Amino acid sequence: MEDMKEQRMLDYVLENAVRGDPQSVVDKLDQFCRSKEWTMNVGDEKGLILDKVVIEADPSIVLELGTYCGYSAVRIARLLKPGARLLSMELNPVHASVARKMIEFAGVHHMVEVLEGSAEEFIPKLKQTYGVETVDFVFIDHWKDRYLIDTKMLEEFRVLREGSVLLADNVVYPGVPDFLQYVRTCGRYECTNYPSHVQYMNQEDALEKAVFLGYL
Numbered sequence: 001m002e003d004m005k006e007q008r009m010l011d012y013v014l015e016n017a018v019r020g021d022p023q024s025v026v027d028k029l030d031q032f033c034r035s036k037e038w039t040m041n042v043g044d045e046k047g048l049i050l051d052k053v054v055i056e057a058d059p060s061i062v063l064e065l066g067t068y069c070g071y072s073a074v075r076i077a078r079l080l081k082p083g084a085r086l087l088s089m090e091l092n093p094v095h096a097s098v099a100r101k102m103i104e105f106a107g108v109h110h111m112v113e114v115l116e117g118s119a120e121e122f123i124p125k126l127k128q129t130y131g132v133e134t135v136d137f138v139f140i141d142h143w144k145d146r147y148l149i150d151t152k153m154l155e156e157f158r159v160l161r162e163g164s165v166l167l168a169d170n171v172v173y174p175g176v177p178d179f180l181q182y183v184r185t186c187g188r189y190e191c192t193n194y195p196s197h198v199q200y201m202n203q204e205d206a207l208e209k210a211v212f213l214g215y216l
């Protein structure tokens, strides 16, 4: 079966974390990645920055582009207020399946929905299919060649509102220069860079926060 590593990571959580305790799921995922096999979860160091930005935004509707195995979906959902919702998009069916089990085990499945497919497919449907007027927070963590296209799509379909917070992973490594240049120069975002490191490694990386200023 392909993606065995992700299945081993899920099994490790099911065997070692506490069902219904999202913090224990996050901790065991980090422990797996530090002690057994590296995977591309956003990780604990960048995760603390993600936590701070989510808490500050206190969002009701969160969009995530790139679920992978559900690490950041669980990490974000554990901070959301009752009634808040997270819609997470994942193209890879094996990853989506692992993520759904991870999210259910963590006990945050009542506020997280994994949409299996591309952001390009789902962004146009958010309003009429998912009852989403606008989103308060977007965590962008999928393929680097999709960051800019999907951000422009969020604007085009009026999914953002004044004050919507975009937070993008990997803006240094692997790097998303076209996205960075756009949000920093187009005039519609207030940007902040948060230097950090690639998850579980010493290689430099960073998160970029881009607050939408409106369709000016």
Ligand SMILES: Oc1cc(-c2ccc(F)cc2)cc2nccnc12
Binding pocket: 040, 041, 042, 066, 141, 142, 143, 144, 169, 170, 173, 174, 198, 199
């Ligand atoms: O956070 C990430 C890290 C990496 C990555 C790959 C290889 C390395 F050597 C270092 C880092 C890839 C990613 N792809 C999609 C979403 N997030 C990613």
Ligand SMILES: [Mg+2]
Binding pocket: 040, 041, 042, 141, 169, 170
């Ligand atoms: Mg990433």
